[in-house]
Amino acid sequence: xxxxxxxxASLLRDPLLREACGQWLREGRYxxxxxxxxxxxxxxxxxxxxxxxxxxxxQGLLSGETxxxxxxxxxxxxxxxxxxxxxxxxxxxxxxxxxxxxxxxxSYSLDAAISxxxxxxxxxxxxxxxxxGIPQKWKFxxxxxxxxxxxxxxxxxxxNRFFRNLSAPERGTLLQSLxxxxxxxxxxxxxxxxxxxxxxxxxxxxxxxxxIPVTKTVEIHMDLIDEFWNLLKFKGxxxxxxxxxxxxxxxxxxxxxxxxxxxxxxEPFFEKIEAVSGFTAARQEMC
Amino acid sequence: xxxxxxxxASLLRDPLLREACGQWLREGRYxxxxxxxxxxxxxxxxxxxxxxxxxxxxQGLLSGETxxxxxxxxxxxxxxxxxxxxxxxxxxxxxxxxxxxxxxxxSYSLDAAISxxxxxxxxxxxxxxxxxGIPQKWKFxxxxxxxxxxxxxxxxxxxNRFFRNLSAPERGTLLQSLxxxxxxxxxxxxxxxxxxxxxxxxxxxxxxxxxIPVTKTVEIHMDLIDEFWNLLKFKGxxxxxxxxxxxxxxxxxxxxxxxxxxxxxxEPFFEKIEAVSGFTAARQEMC
Numbered sequence: 001x002x003x004x005x006x007x008x009a010s011l012l013r014d015p016l017l018r019e020a021c022g023q024w025l026r027e028g029r030y031x032x033x034x035x036x037x038x039x040x041x042x043x044x045x046x047x048x049x050x051x052x053x054x055x056x057x058x059q060g061l062l063s064g065e066t067x068x069x070x071x072x073x074x075x076x077x078x079x080x081x082x083x084x085x086x087x088x089x090x091x092x093x094x095x096x097x098x099x100x101x102x103x104x105x106x107s108y109s110l111d112a113a114i115s116x117x118x119x120x121x122x123x124x125x126x127x128x129x130x131x132x133g134i135p136q137k138w139k140f141x142x143x144x145x146x147x148x149x150x151x152x153x154x155x156x157x158x159x160n161r162f163f164r165n166l167s168a169p170e171r172g173t174l175l176q177s178l179x180x181x182x183x184x185x186x187x188x189x190x191x192x193x194x195x196x197x198x199x200x201x202x203x204x205x206x207x208x209x210x211x212i213p214v215t216k217t218v219e220i221h222m223d224l225i226d227e228f229w230n231l232l233k234f235k236g237x238x239x240x241x242x243x244x245x246x247x248x249x250x251x252x253x254x255x256x257x258x259x260x261x262x263x264x265x266x267e268p269f270f271e272k273i274e275a276v277s278g279f280t281a282a283r284q285e286m287c
Numbered sequence: 288x289x290x291x292x293x294x295x296a297s298l299l300r301d302p303l304l305r306e307a308c309g310q311w312l313r314e315g316r317y318x319x320x321x322x323x324x325x326x327x328x329x330x331x332x333x334x335x336x337x338x339x340x341x342x343x344x345x346q347g348l349l350s351g352e353t354x355x356x357x358x359x360x361x362x363x364x365x366x367x368x369x370x371x372x373x374x375x376x377x378x379x380x381x382x383x384x385x386x387x388x389x390x391x392x393x394s395y396s397l398d399a400a401i402s403x404x405x406x407x408x409x410x411x412x413x414x415x416x417x418x419x420g421i422p423q424k425w426k427f428x429x430x431x432x433x434x435x436x437x438x439x440x441x442x443x444x445x446x447n448r449f450f451r452n453l454s455a456p457e458r459g460t461l462l463q464s465l466x467x468x469x470x471x472x473x474x475x476x477x478x479x480x481x482x483x484x485x486x487x488x489x490x491x492x493x494x495x496x497x498x499i500p501v502t503k504t505v506e507i508h509m510d511l512i513d514e515f516w517n518l519l520k521f522k523g524x525x526x527x528x529x530x531x532x533x534x535x536x537x538x539x540x541x542x543x544x545x546x547x548x549x550x551x552x553x554e555p556f557f558e559k560i561e562a563v564s565g566f567t568a569a570r571q572e573m574c
Contacts, residue, residue, distance in 0.1 A: 254504075
């Protein structure tokens with residue numbers, strides 16, 4: 001069953017960035033609609049927003065005023081913001097941030113943006129929705145549920161982009177990008193919690209959507225700590241404090257674990273499915 | 288849809304233990320068949336094994352010789368062994384150990400024993416099956432799949448026994464038991480890795496099958512470390528090494544995470560289900 005393409009409003013000014021994003025999303029289920037060269041991209045987005053499933057936004061392309069206007073009109077969508085990962089929120093609470101040089105993780109970030117958006121929308125009560133950065137007006141769930149199918153919140157992962165199904169060079173590139181994100185996370189972990197948190201989320205999103213085994217995450221952590229250790233030893237500096245970085249790994253594992261936990265379909269889902277006639281045949285075929 | 292009862296061969300000698308197990312499994316989907324008072328319980332098990340779905344065994348009730356005989360005949364079943372958690376394997380590689388005073392976790396341990404058994408059986412190739420402690424002869428998957436339904440390895444969790452669905456006193460009892468298991472894990476973590484590993488598995492099984500949020504696990508860890516810290520301070524002893532116990536929490540989180548990861552149904556599962564006519568109706572109803 002072929003998945004429908006997701007239509008992404010692309011708001012990128014930098015031509016190189018635009019080309020690179022196009023390359024990284026060339027396969028799979030994305031269709032990019034380029035609004036980056038419009039004279040007033042915010043106005044075009046406002047006018048055509050119901051033709052889009054998600055937004056890819058270069059930080060700074062839309063003014064804070066424009067974003068607030070869209071937000072207040074209820075015109076929010078799942079959003080990936082490309083730019084420095086500082087921990088700052090630009091548009092709404094379910095947005096996902098990715099550094100411009102980490103595009104190998106772009107498709108996973110888009111998956112994460114959609115999944116977070118759907119989940120947050122489902123969880124939020126009307127009175128807490130606006131606190132959570134989602135206006136009450138917008139009927140996100142009806143719209144996206146319809147396109148994305150089954151249960152809405154349980155946004156499907158794409159097995160073609162699972163780590164084990166990538167080519168060897170693709171795997172290498174993705175790992176390198178993940179290491180870079182993990183390094184950002186460690187570096188900001190104690191001195192800039194908000195930035196660390198966005199790096200953590202980016203890392204966890206990619207690990208989840210690429211279905212990377214947990215041991216690989218532990219390996220990335222250990223390799224980086226070893227590297228820091230050697231560097232400090234070489235410089236004759238104390239390195240006891242490196243043990244505190246274990247807190248960062250725990251944090252990552254706890255987030256990842258909770259993400260998996262919440263992605264398990266609820267048990268009644270299976271029971272209802274079993275009750276549907278014809279299901280037994282499908283099950284037999286799969287077993 | 289009512290789940291079929293699982294028939295458990297109960298091989299317990301101690302009458303108090305027998306009664307307590309009966310109490311802890313009184314509700315839900317278990318039917319205990321008492322073989323503990325038979326003159327030769329091993330022989331009865333051998334004769335009637337195809338009437339059972341799992342075994343509940345008091346350590347020492349069957350001799351090593353009897354267990355080896357059952358194993359060599361291919362008469363293995365998902366097994367929970369009640370007794371000291373030492374890390375020793377008694378019967379086969381998918382057995383689950385639980386301390387006799389941790390019966391609040393018994394039903395989750397049985398779930399874990401069945402799930403581990405099915406998973407291991409699916410994964411093991413014929414030539415590695417016997418290395419993994421599962422004889423090649425026994426057709427575990429055909430048998431249990433038939434009773435347990437959907438996909439076999441994705442053994443259903445029982446929402447009635449989810450932590451959030453327990454009564455307040457039940458929640459308290461379960462938490463207390465989990466804390467005790469976690470304490471065992473910490474105490475043996477550096478000095479007896481095999482015992483620590485069985486405690487870890489027991490803890491992770493219960494957390495998974497009772498769907499406890501990850502934050503609760505982190506809380507249990509912190510509370511215990513605080514308690515150790517205060518105790519050592521009171522005694523005027525050094526307590527720096529307590530930081531090393533973070534390794535135990537990481538280990539637990541990594542195991543739990545991997546357990547959740549492997550429990551996500553494969554994506555094609557949903558696609559095939561969607562292809563089955565009538566599924567849309569079921570989905571609508573759930574959304």
